[in-house]
Amino acid sequence: MDNRTETRDFLSTRRAKITPEQAGLAAYGGNRRVPGLRRGEVAMLAGVSVEYYTRLERGNLAGVSENVLESLANALQLDDAERAHLYDLARAASDGGRSRRRPVRKQAIRPGVQLTLDAISGSPAFIRNGRLDLLATNALGRALYSDIYDSPAGPPNHARFLFLDPRSRDFYADWERAANDTVAIMRTEAGRDPYDRGLSDLVGELSTRSKEFRVRWASHNVRQHFTGKKHFRHRTVGDLHLLYEALELSADAGLTLTVYNAEPGTGTDDALKLLASWAATTLARSEDSGLVRDVHTK
Numbered sequence: 001m002d003n004r005t006e007t008r009d010f011l012s013t014r015r016a017k018i019t020p021e022q023a024g025l026a027a028y029g030g031n032r033r034v035p036g037l038r039r040g041e042v043a044m045l046a047g048v049s050v051e052y053y054t055r056l057e058r059g060n061l062a063g064v065s066e067n068v069l070e071s072l073a074n075a076l077q078l079d080d081a082e083r084a085h086l087y088d089l090a091r092a093a094s095d096g097g098r099s100r101r102r103p104v105r106k107q108a109i110r111p112g113v114q115l116t117l118d119a120i121s122g123s124p125a126f127i128r129n130g131r132l133d134l135l136a137t138n139a140l141g142r143a144l145y146s147d148i149y150d151s152p153a154g155p156p157n158h159a160r161f162l163f164l165d166p167r168s169r170d171f172y173a174d175w176e177r178a179a180n181d182t183v184a185i186m187r188t189e190a191g192r193d194p195y196d197r198g199l200s201d202l203v204g205e206l207s208t209r210s211k212e213f214r215v216r217w218a219s220h221n222v223r224q225h226f227t228g229k230k231h232f233r234h235r236t237v238g239d240l241h242l243l244y245e246a247l248e249l250s251a252d253a254g255l256t257l258t259v260y261n262a263e264p265g266t267g268t269d270d271a272l273k274l275l276a277s278w279a280a281t282t283l284a285r286s287e288d289s290g291l292v293r294d295v296h297t298k
Contacts, residue, residue: 001194001203003092004059006220010089010191011057013220014076015042022077045075061093081188081224088191109136113252117141122272124242124260127249130189131199132158132182135255140272143279144234144260147171158182159202163210173231173239183216184223191222193254230260236278237271 016036020026025041032038037045043053048068056064056072069090073083107129117125117138124141128134134148134156142149148156153164159182162168162175172178189199206213225246232240242260249255262268 001190001200003061003089003194006059006191006194007061007089007093008057008059009218010085010220011072011076014078014082015039015057018077023075042072042075046071048072059093061090063094064090081184081222084224085188085191085222088188092191092194107133107135107255110252113249113255113257116257120259122276123262124272124275126258128158128256128258130193130254130256131186131196131202133198134158139279140276141260143275144232144240147235157202159186159206159213163206163213170233170235173233178230179212180216180221181223181225183213183219184221185225187217187220188222188224234271234275236282237275239268240271240275241266241268 016034018036020037020041023037023041023045025037025045039053039057040050043050046053046068048056048071053072061069069086073086076082078086109127113127114136117127117136120138121140124138124144126134126137126141126145134145137145145156147165147167148158148161151161151165151167153160162172162179162182168178169175186199186203189196190203193199203217207217227245228243230242230244232242234240240262242262244258244260246256246258249257262272
């Protein structure tokens with residue numbers, strides 16, 4: 001992915017989101033030809049010259065100081081995820097292209113990580129990478145995501161299932177939110193690791209095959225995804241209202257462990273127990289007959 005283009009589009013879309021009133025500026029100059037702030041207004045708020053800000057918005061972040069990045073983030077009212085993304089873009093620009101586009105490589109899950117997943121018996125748990133490949137699960141996670149594993153859209157991947165498999169419209173109770181969050185996570189990863197060929201290939205595939213993805217990708221929204229709530233409609237046990245916590249694995253760069261939990265005594269708590277029973281019977285029989293893909297490797 002081209003860092004200059006990424007930077008240009010990110011800064012211009014953030015600038016377009018802020019009105020003069022939101023920035024504490026008087027709306028002057030009659031009819032405004034641009035949505036949001038003008039470049040000169042951002043430059044004034046950031047304490048830099050118009051010429052310098054114009055250079056930044058054209059995609060040249062190489063060598064920009066942390067003070068300037070912080071001033072720019074404040075001027076554009078970036079949230080935590082957007083601020084981190086700006087710093088990621090600056091780091092990639094300062095790299096000067098020394099990092100090459102890396103070939104796609106198989107990511108092996110260490111035995112200790114799989115043992116940790118398997119030890120989580122009462123909650124769905126899984127490991128993903130930055131491009132949302134589903135790399136490993138425990139038994140309950142495999143049951144929760146059975147449609148993703150069985151999807152004709154391709155290898156287990158949250159984004160591929162969401163945008164290319166019509167069943168995702170039923171599985172995600174709030175499909176629009178899931179779609180927005182998914183693309184924002186991929187955008188965040190693209191800024192953090194612009195040389196990931198696997199991510200570039202996935203973006204190309206989804207852009208070609210899904211208008212819904214293309215529109216969202218062009219928005220340049222980013223998001224951090226560490227805690228919250230999700231609502232699924234599982235085809236076997238029905239509605240699941242789950243809390244989630246996502247933890248980055250310090251010993252495995254780029255991998256994230258996510259664990260779902262139900263509030264005790266709720267209908268979702270009962271549904272998870274039913275899902276566990278289903279996993280222990282239906283999925284076990286499928287594995288014995290060779291119909292279920294191995295969840296321990298990708």
